[in-house]
Structures are given as structure tokens and as C-alpha cells.
Amino acid sequence: MCARKTMNSRRDFLKQMSGAALAAGAAPSLLTGALPQGQSVEFPGEDGMVLRSFRFVDLETPVEYFNTWLTPVPHFFVRNHMYEPAQLDAPDWRLSVGGEVEKPLTLSLAEFSKLETHSVVNTLECAGNGRSLHRPQVPGIQWGKGAVSTARFSGPRLRDVLERAGVKPTGKHVMFRGLDEVPGKVPPFIRSIPIEKAFNSDTLIATHMNGSPLTKHHGYPARALVPGWIGAASCKWLSEIKLLDAEFVGNFMNPAYRFPNQPVQPGDAVKPEDTHPLTALSVKSVIAGPSDGASLKVGKVAVHGAAWSGEADIMKVEISTDGGTTWNPAKLGHEQAHYAWRLWSYDWKATKSGDYIILARATDSQGRTQPSTPVWNPSGYLYNAVDQVKIRVA
């Protein structure tokens, strides 16, 4: 595999700087230069994103960008659990398939690229999207509403690769390992999905996003794409697939990315044995415009946004402009795909000046509707309460 030696930690960073700055005795403050808030940060390839973390990279899509069905890659949210691979050279990349299979395989990118390609438009959402809106607050990246985006992902079907290796009857779960570089004693980012989802014809090993090769932030050269499921299922920088007889045992399957089996009171602790792994996303809509806190003039107001529901279809989005007393149907956009969000819009005539709360709520093909209050859980996953913005009409 490619060289793993890298400069990850702050200590390495300081070591590398030692010849220059440390000799000048200025290093401690060099690395902690004060920062005027509000100043934007240069970030090649990324455009106007909300900076949740620079090291490691976590970038949120501002909701005002939810105005195209496919999200341009520079606007597509980025969630990294740890460091990106320092070196990724296409000629050196290999994908191994092993475990409970008849013929373990190792594929180069050239061999991999010969496999038949399939495309899926998928809305990818981080399980922690909306975490900052939970009360009491819970630890983790404090995502607002924008850890979600939609793209056309293309690449070989996972099923085709698994069939080449020949899955034994004992192969019940498919483990993904990525090339994420692990700091300290942090457990490696390894997760698994059940064999049924792995054999779904829409589950891919994606190499392309919106027609272009994956960028490094999105998992170049190949990532799992598990459509309709939480983003963490779609392991980036994929290097190893292993068939297991049971769910993978490790931090990112348990205790992370699990949800309480029974409703819990906000603030309650939950035992790991009373939880299950997160899989498909929940029904959800988000208002992209008008922006929260906007001041508008009396007249026509275009209320618009996006709605999605993992493995289900969006059946309707309803809008209330009177704080939830009355609801009116929004118009759903023409562009649709099974795992993709629907854009929606509602033309509202604001006839009187005043303060308004605009609400949006989606209902899906399984009859699920967004709850009016958030479903609190200890790690702040799957926030999907009815969305709202407060505006002033003058």
C-alpha cells in the first residue's frame, strides 16, 4: 500500500517547524495566532462553506445553497472523523476483498475501472446533522442544518465485486475500512453493513461524483456509497472489504452511531445494550429561504427548500406561515430519484407586516411525518423536527 508516513499531529507539525520558528523561540504563539471572528478562511476547492473544523476537515453546506437538485462538489458537505490519507497515488491504490469469501481479491484502480459502472443520485446526510439544535446539547461536531447534500455517484456495484470474490454462506456483514489516518489511540474508522444492503443493486463503490472523479475530501479514489443510509455507512478512501459472520465490533459501530430502542427523556443516559445501529435516514425537510432572521417587504415571498427520507419517497411537504395553525401544500420539484431529496417551493403572499414563524414539514411514502419536537438522544443523531425560520415582514 502507499506510504503511510505523514505529518499528522501537532507534535509532528512542531518538529517540522523546528528549523525555522522554534529556533526563534516564537513557536507557541505562532500556532495560536488570534483570529478575528467572521473572517473567511481560504480553503481550496471549497466554496463559502461553514467551517466546523479545519483539522480534521468538517465543512457544512449553508442552507441557502439548497437550491439545486445536485449539489456542486465545492458546496457538498465534508465529514471526516480523522485525517485524510496523506498520500494517495492512483497507481498504488488497491482494494482488497477478503474474509468469508471463496476467492480473496485485490483490485488495482485499472482493474476496478473495467467493471460495469452504475449511477445513483443520492442524498448523503451525516447522522449528526442538526446536532446543535438538540437540548440539552450533546458532544460532537455541532452541525447546523447543512450536513446534507445530493450528488450523482457512479462506480461499480458493490454486488459485482462481492460476486467476483464469491461470498460464503457465513458472510453476513460487509466491513469497510478506509485509509483515514488515525491520531493517538483513536479506534480506526471501520464499519459494516448487512449483506442484504450490500447486495442491493444501488449500493456502489463510487469513483465519481457528478461526473468527475471523487475529490480527496470525498474519498478519492473510491468510497462506499450506501444509498439512503447515514453518511458514516459510506466509508471514504476505501481500501479493504471484508466479509464477516456478524456485525463488525468496534467504536464506530458501538457505542457510536447507535440510537435508543425506546424513546428517552432529554438528558437521560442510555445503555449500549438498549440501542441499535443507525441505518436509513429519517423523513426531513429544511427551509433554504427565506433565511432565518430575514427582514422582507410586504408582498410575494418564495418559501423554498429541500426534503428527503432515506430509503422512502417524499409524498408531501406542507408549509405553515402562522406558526403551525394552518398548513398549505408546497409544490414539489420535477427532479426526483429514489434516494434523492426533492426540492420544493411555496409562494406566499405576505399581506400584513409583522413577525412570522414559517414552518415546513415533510411526509414520506411510509406515512412518516416530521415530529413537532426533536427526538432527543444522547449523541444527537437524526434530528428531524419540523423546520422553522423566523422572519419580519415590514
Added chain:
Amino acid sequence: MDGPVVVPDAKKLLARGFATLALLLLLAAAPFSALAQKPADASVVAELPAGAMQGKANAACLECHEARIILQQRLSKAAWTKEVDKMMKWGALVDPADRDALIDYLSANFSPDQPAYDPQRTSEKTGSAKSSK
């Protein structure tokens, strides 16, 4: 945010000048791929709030991740205790004698009653498509 924001004084601005120089030298020496994960300019580096534990928190926490991951949290002391213990298990170097003081420092600066965190944005490209609806 009140806590972590420090107005740059002359000494720090001078230090940032040195930092830029140092980072430019570093840019020349290090592989680009490694730097892609590092701030390319000292101005993007956020810092933890002043306090007796600032230095030890820098050493323990910022070894593996940057300050913004801490600055954005609003947690009770019980939740900070769990986080610190988890991170120590994951390799954060904290002298056991400093554990309680570190928890107190984080709880005092990043409690639920602190004002909401105001994140920065990455620069916008000229002419990028933005919502105008």
C-alpha cells in the same frame, strides 16, 4: 463568542508575521498532501481561551484536533468529564493530577449558558452560484 476570542495585540501580530514566514518555509519543505490538512496560514488557527490550563489543554487536545472542535461545544460538567476521560483513553496526554482542572477549565469556558458559537465560512469563489430566490 466572548471566551475564546482574543483581540490580537502587537506582540501577537508580530508573531503571526513570523508564523507566516515559518509556514512559507514549511510549504516549501513538506509534501502538499500533508499540508492540505493543515492551516496554510496562521490566520486560520483558532485558539483556546486564556487561563491557567490553556497551555496544558493545548498540549493535550490540539495534538490531534484543532481548537474549533472544542470552541463549538456547550456541555455540562458531567458531559465534559466523559469527553476528557474518553480522550485520555484515546491517547490525550493529561497528567492525572491535571484531569480535574482540565475538566473545570472546559466546563467554565464551554458551558451551555455561554453564547452560541459563531462559525467562520470558507472564502467564496467569485461568480459562484448562490441562492437568489
